[in-house]
Amino acid sequence: MTKLEGLKTRYQNKQISRRHFMEGALALGLGVSAATAFTDKVAAAVPKRGGTFRLGLGGASTTDSLDPATFISTFTQIGLNFGAHNNLTEVTASGEIIPELAENFESSPDAKTWNFKLRKGVEFHNGKSLEAADVIASIQHHMGKDSKSAAKPLLTDIEEMSAPDKHTVLFKLANGNADFPFVMNDYHLPILPSKDGKADWQSGIGAGGYVLGEHDWGVRMELKRNPNYWKGDKGSHFDDVVLLGISDWTARQNALINGQVDAVNRVDLKTVDLLARNPTVTIDDITGNQHYTIPMNSSVAPFDNLDVRLALKYAIDREELVKKILNGHGTPANDHPIGPGQRYFNKDLPQRAYDPDKARHHLKKAGLDGLKVDLHAANTAFAGAIDTAVLYQSQAKMAGIDINVIREADDGYWTNVWMKKPWSMSYWGGRPTADWMFTVGYAAGGAWNESFWSNDRFMKLLLEARAELDHAKRTEMYAEMQKIVSDDGGALIPMYANNVDARSKKVATPEKLASNWELDGWKCLDRWWFA
Numbered sequence: 001m002t003k004l005e006g007l008k009t010r011y012q013n014k015q016i017s018r019r020h021f022m023e024g025a026l027a028l029g030l031g032v033s034a035a036t037a038f039t040d041k042v043a044a045a046v047p048k049r050g051g052t053f054r055l056g057l058g059g060a061s062t063t064d065s066l067d068p069a070t071f072i073s074t075f076t077q078i079g080l081n082f083g084a085h086n087n088l089t090e091v092t093a094s095g096e097i098i099p100e101l102a103e104n105f106e107s108s109p110d111a112k113t114w115n116f117k118l119r120k121g122v123e124f125h126n127g128k129s130l131e132a133a134d135v136i137a138s139i140q141h142h143m144g145k146d147s148k149s150a151a152k153p154l155l156t157d158i159e160e161m162s163a164p165d166k167h168t169v170l171f172k173l174a175n176g177n178a179d180f181p182f183v184m185n186d187y188h189l190p191i192l193p194s195k196d197g198k199a200d201w202q203s204g205i206g207a208g209g210y211v212l213g214e215h216d217w218g219v220r221m222e223l224k225r226n227p228n229y230w231k232g233d234k235g236s237h238f239d240d241v242v243l244l245g246i247s248d249w250t251a252r253q254n255a256l257i258n259g260q261v262d263a264v265n266r267v268d269l270k271t272v273d274l275l276a277r278n279p280t281v282t283i284d285d286i287t288g289n290q291h292y293t294i295p296m297n298s299s300v301a302p303f304d305n306l307d308v309r310l311a312l313k314y315a316i317d318r319e320e321l322v323k324k325i326l327n328g329h330g331t332p333a334n335d336h337p338i339g340p341g342q343r344y345f346n347k348d349l350p351q352r353a354y355d356p357d358k359a360r361h362h363l364k365k366a367g368l369d370g371l372k373v374d375l376h377a378a379n380t381a382f383a384g385a386i387d388t389a390v391l392y393q394s395q396a397k398m399a400g401i402d403i404n405v406i407r408e409a410d411d412g413y414w415t416n417v418w419m420k421k422p423w424s425m426s427y428w429g430g431r432p433t434a435d436w437m438f439t440v441g442y443a444a445g446g447a448w449n450e451s452f453w454s455n456d457r458f459m460k461l462l463l464e465a466r467a468e469l470d471h472a473k474r475t476e477m478y479a480e481m482q483k484i485v486s487d488d489g490g491a492l493i494p495m496y497a498n499n500v501d502a503r504s505k506k507v508a509t510p511e512k513l514a515s516n517w518e519l520d521g522w523k524c525l526d527r528w529w530f531a
Contacts, residue, residue, distance in 0.1 A: 047508070049233070049529070052241070054241075055525075056252045060218040060246075061412065061413070062217050067201050069149035077517075079212075079215075079223060080204070084205075084211065085191065087189060088189075089181045089182070090523075091514065091516050093520070110467075111178045112174075112177075113173070114170070114181070118132060122230045125211045130191070132169045137198055137199045138189065139155065148447055149447060150447045153447070154440065158173060159173060176467035179435050179466070183436060190206060192205070192206060207230070235526045235527070238529065247380055249266060249383050250271075252264040253267065256502055257275075259504075263503035267500045269384065272285075282502065285329060285498050286513055286514075288339075288514075288517070289429060290427065292426075294388075295426055295450040296422065297419075297490070298451050298452055298489075302368075308368070308371065309490055310487075312371075315359040315401050317354035318354065320354075322495055325495070329497065334349060334486050335489065336491075337493060339430060342430075343434070356399040363399070370401065371401045374403075375389050376424040389405045392494075430516065434465075438481060442485060453489050457484060461481050509527065
């Protein structure tokens with residue numbers, strides 16, 4: 001054991017003042033700088049309560065609502081689902097799934113039956129106690145025949161939900177699903193209070209660490225700490241939270257530098273190195289599951305032709321995009337959504353490279369000498385989306401492809417453009433599991449199947465892999481699925497992008513930040529505090 005480790009152990013086992021710790025550290029010959037650094041780290045690791053946390057967000061939308069089935073922007077994801085609400089489960093910073101409103105969960109050997117025991121003593125903001133009926137109503141909200149919830153495809157295997165008692169929920173599935181606890185963490189699936197047998201989403205009431213206050217969708221949302229939060233001192237350390245929609249990344253970063261906000265998401269990667277030199281700012285650069293996409297509606301011409309889709313995939317220079325758009329904060333992607341950090345990433349799939357000649361070859365196979373097509377873009381899709389479209393436009397000319405970049409308004413983009421126009425820019429924060437990502441974004445008929453793509457072999461493998469408990473077999477299935485999506489799918493996926501956010505040095509965080517979403521897995525409101 002080193003001197004510092006020994007002193008650390010003594011510090012953890014006994015409450016002593018900073019002055020006495022410094023005296024001990026200096027006596028051991030650690031030096032002022034080492035002693036100061038260590039005491040600062042220890043102090044930063046102990047959350048403090050208080051203050052108003054102001055968060056500047058890109059990706060906000062004035063078309064948001066309180067209905068979790070419609071959650072799509074960072075306002076609803078961070079402010080409502082992970083601020084005012086809780087889920088049955090939680091993804092840790094290490095990527096593990098643990099109980100949240102559930103106290104524990106277990107499955108049958110075939111993963112077809114899942115038993116969730118609920119925590120006792122949990123109250124919603126209106127004082128109502130959490131019961132099994134609330135969980136069942138919350139999940140049923142996304143399962144109805146007319147439901148357009150993006151979570152609906154995740155729940156199709158649920159055959160029955162029952163409540164053996166007030167604090168137990170039993171899920172019976174048509175097929176085994178080893179990842180079912182991860183599904184229960186989806187941000188569309190917060191647990192809401194039930195009212196007359198249905199989920200009461202209209203009130204905005206949840207069981208989370210903050211109570212929803214005044215809100216102007218896409219502009220401003222106010223949250224106040226829940227004094228009866230069941231996590232106590234282990235979560236939601238701020239007194240108040242203010243979310244501000246700031247679509248322009250330059251304006252977001254200026255707001256951080258000027259002290260108008262305490263943290264921002266989606267830093268402009270062109271200026272991130274300059275921002276990092278500011279002594280008042282900390283940059284969080286986390287490799288995660290985020291990827292940028294250019295989805296084609298493969299159900300309409302010309303994208304219903306596989307050779308056209310392949311021509312467009314070969315006409316993009318991924319290396320140049322990573323260098324110029326991400327400034328190196330990411331890696332080239334291969335037209336499928338499973339990133340290199342994922343457990344089932346297919347590392348043996350050859351990387352698709354920029355090849356204008358191959359693009360022309362596929363155009364000829366499609367019976368075309370050239371191609372002219374519109375691409376709709378707005379920077380709310382991701383920071384640098386318009387620049388990406390313009391750079392792609394230039395690259396594609398070498399293949400005889402004329403891309404007309406149409407710049408759309410940031411506000412309302414996700415409602416009026418994405419999945420409405422045949423070709424547009426998009427992004428995904430990714431999902432914790434391969435099954436989850438494939439089910440939400442690529443399953444035939446899914447609400448968020450942004451390329452309107454369907455493949456029978458893929459769907460067969462999706463169901464089989466979900467129920468497969470043998471790791472080696474599951475690996476083979478997911479490897480084939482990635483190849484199918486890459487070669488046949490309608491999603492052009494050029495880049496895996498790091499989550500790059502920025503915060504004031506006044507804001508303290510756990511030592512390890514989650515990589516499953518931006519801003520510490522969207523749990524910044526629950527896990528961060530003021531130093």
